Structure formats: structure tokens, C-alpha cells
Amino acid sequence: MGAPTPRGRPPNVPRDDAGSVRSAVLALQRTTGLPMVFGGAVLGGAVPGGGQDRLRITELVGNTTDSLSGLVVHSGSGLGGKAMAMGRPVWVSNYPCSASISHDYDKPVGREGLLSIVAVPVVVRRRVRGVLYGALREPLSLADRVVGAAVDAARDLEQDLAVRDRADEALARARPGTSTARWEEVRAVHAELRALAEEVADAPTRDRLREASLRLAAAGLDEPDASPRPALSPRELDVLSYVAIGCTNAETAGRLGLLPETVKSYLRSAMRKLDSHTRLEAVTTARRAGLLP
Known part of the structure; x- marks a missing residue:
């Protein structure tokens, strides 16, 4: 598929975060050419006290099923959850056989046929706001270039979200x-x-x-x-x-x-x-x- 699966904004996901993740997913697919790229925003991630423990995957490019669409990933669970908990990129070359992650989401990942996956958290002001993923359907090690591109896409997204936060704060001060x-x-x-x-x-x-x-x-x-x-x-x-x-x-x-x-x-x-x-x-x-x- 050449465009993200059309989805409405999930409950509790800030509109700006969801839209920014969509743009970042598209940019990552363009720069890497990976067969599948996807991502989502942390539920309530832009709201102080909104929690950083759950992520909903909403943006997918290259998917052949709907198994991952709308999936809620908990911090510490699976590859993306590990990236959320650790606050840094993590990747595996054979997802179902990896001993370094939990396997809470093996069924939806397996239905999509994904094997080699990288997950990069999007961190703004020490808060995880989302995760970007890139994946292959072969058990191959992801090239440094691909991992680097995923990290760069996450950093660009972090900058955009930080600017939007500053804009929201500025608008909040403007009470004519x-x-x-x-x-x-x-x-x-x-x-x-x-x-x-x-x-x-x-x-x-x-x-x-x-x-x-x-x-x-x-x-x-x-x-x-x-x-x-x-x-x-x-x-x-x-x-x-x-x-x-x-x-x-x-x-x-x-x-x-x-x-x-x-x-x-x-x-x-x-x-x-x-x-x-x-x-x-x-x-x-x-x-x-x-x-x-």
C-alpha cells in the first residue's frame, strides 16, 4: 500500500501528535523504501499526567492486513513497548525467535509476516510521545542506514512536537x-x-x-x-x-x-x-x- 490506512483520530490521542506521526511515517517510508513502516502516538502523551504507558498504532504504510491497525502496545511489552520503557531505539532480526523481548503481540505481528523490525521512541521533554517502526518480512539484519533513517525521522518528529508544544503554550498566554x-x-x-x-x-x-x-x-x-x-x-x-x-x-x-x-x-x-x-x-x-x- 502506498499511503497510511485511513483512520479517524483515536480517543485520547492529541490531534497534533497523531497528524505528526502520520507525516513521519510517510517520510520514513520515502527515505528507506522499507516494505512496511508504521507508528502511533502515546495515549494522552501530550497531556501532563496523561500517562506514557500505552501506545495505539494508527499509521501504516505497506501493510497487507489490518492486524496491527489500532493495536494498543503497553510500555515494556513487545518491541515497541521495550523502546517506550527504555527511551531508546531497539531492533530484532527475527521477531518470533527473539529472546530479548516479550511476545505479547506475536499473533498480529505474525499475521502481517514481519520478522526484522526496528522501533524508535519519540521523546519530547523526557516524555515518550510515540513510536516509529520499520520492518522487513525477511529475517535479515537491518542496515545501519535504515536504523539511522528511523532515528532521524523520530528526531524530526520530536522537533515538530516540541515546536507545537511551544506554540500551544504561546496561544494559551494570548487572552485578548x-x-x-x-x-x-x-x-x-x-x-x-x-x-x-x-x-x-x-x-x-x-x-x-x-x-x-x-x-x-x-x-x-x-x-x-x-x-x-x-x-x-x-x-x-x-x-x-x-x-x-x-x-x-x-x-x-x-x-x-x-x-x-x-x-x-x-x-x-x-x-x-x-x-x-x-x-x-x-x-x-x-x-x-x-x-x-
Whole structure:
């Protein structure tokens, strides 16, 4: 099969975690070409106190049966459970004969015909949030390249989840009120979301973060404006969001990982599109257009 088995979001699995695991599974299949790649998110893994003891496998590529779809793996049980408990990658070259793991899931694994399997935990802030698996239907040792690719995919997923956590925390701080101090916090969160979006490798995640920043910006409008908004590029808006909270060009460059001259170039372009002659005028115009909070 060339795409994950379509599944709804399981109960207690954070929507962002499940979606991120799906993207990571697809990326791992593309980079390794393994006949089967699968994974899942830990139930309640993104919720403090939500527990890290159970994983539900929801994303599968290359499966020939539904035996593993929806399977709940407990910490310490089987290969994936061992990876969860130890917090590090584990692999076997002949699953049914391995003495290093428990065999709680031999039946579903056997129905799928998997023999050589690697399981890599996804760990964010010392919490296991998911597991990625890659497998062969032959009793062969997995190449270092394949194991390395699985580890890299897990690390990329960890980074995306960490960024999303920071974005969620930033949004939680943004409670628009009437005070100037409160709006300054909203504007700082908006700039932070713009910067976080650039740190995410997953395009859908990046788009969602940018959309969240636009919703914050629109919250500053007394009434929706039906007129077309100036078409600023994402980077122009990133730069302007930091200028709006009082950052210098050098500070903006540091926040966004750009050169100061590059920041100046983006700012000049944004000012031209906003028909503004000063930084302050550009910020004011962008706020009136609903581009900045």
C-alpha cells in the first residue's frame, strides 16, 4: 500500500501528535523504501499526567492486513513497548525467535509476516510521545542506514512536537483583553508563532501555525474588513511582527535567524506594499488591515 490506512483520530490521542506521526511515517517510508513502516502516538502523551504507558498504532504504510491497525502496545511489552520503557531505539532480526523481548503481540505481528523490525521512541521533554517502526518480512539484519533513517525521522518528529508544544503554550498566554499590557502580550505571542512556524519542517504544521497567527491578528479588528488585505509574503510578515513589538533590525534578525541586511530588505518590501514611509506607519497600516494584532 502506498499511503497510511485511513483512520479517524483515536480517543485520547492529541490531534497534533497523531497528524505528526502520520507525516513521519510517510517520510520514513520515502527515505528507506522499507516494505512496511508504521507508528502511533502515546495515549494522552501530550497531556501532563496523561500517562506514557500505552501506545495505539494508527499509521501504516505497506501493510497487507489490518492486524496491527489500532493495536494498543503497553510500555515494556513487545518491541515497541521495550523502546517506550527504555527511551531508546531497539531492533530484532527475527521477531518470533527473539529472546530479548516479550511476545505479547506475536499473533498480529505474525499475521502481517514481519520478522526484522526496528522501533524508535519519540521523546519530547523526557516524555515518550510515540513510536516509529520499520520492518522487513525477511529475517535479515537491518542496515545501519535504515536504523539511522528511523532515528532521524523520530528526531524530526520530536522537533515538530516540541515546536507545537511551544506554540500551544504561546496561544494559551494570548487572552485578548482591554489592557495595553495584555495586547502587548498578544503581539509578542503573534511574533513568536510566526518564528516557530519557520522552525517546523512539516508544511501542514507550518501552515497551521501561520493560520493561528492570522487569527490572533484578526482579533485586533473592531469589525471584519471586507477589503482586500495587502499581500505580504510570510517572511515580510515575520519581520514586521517583530518590528511591531519594538525589536530593532538586529534583534529581529537574531529572532528569525536572518542577516540584518536581509531583515532590512524584507522590511523595505513590506513598507512598499503597505504604501508606508516609516516603520511605525507600516505597523499601523498592517494592524488596520488585520495582518498584525
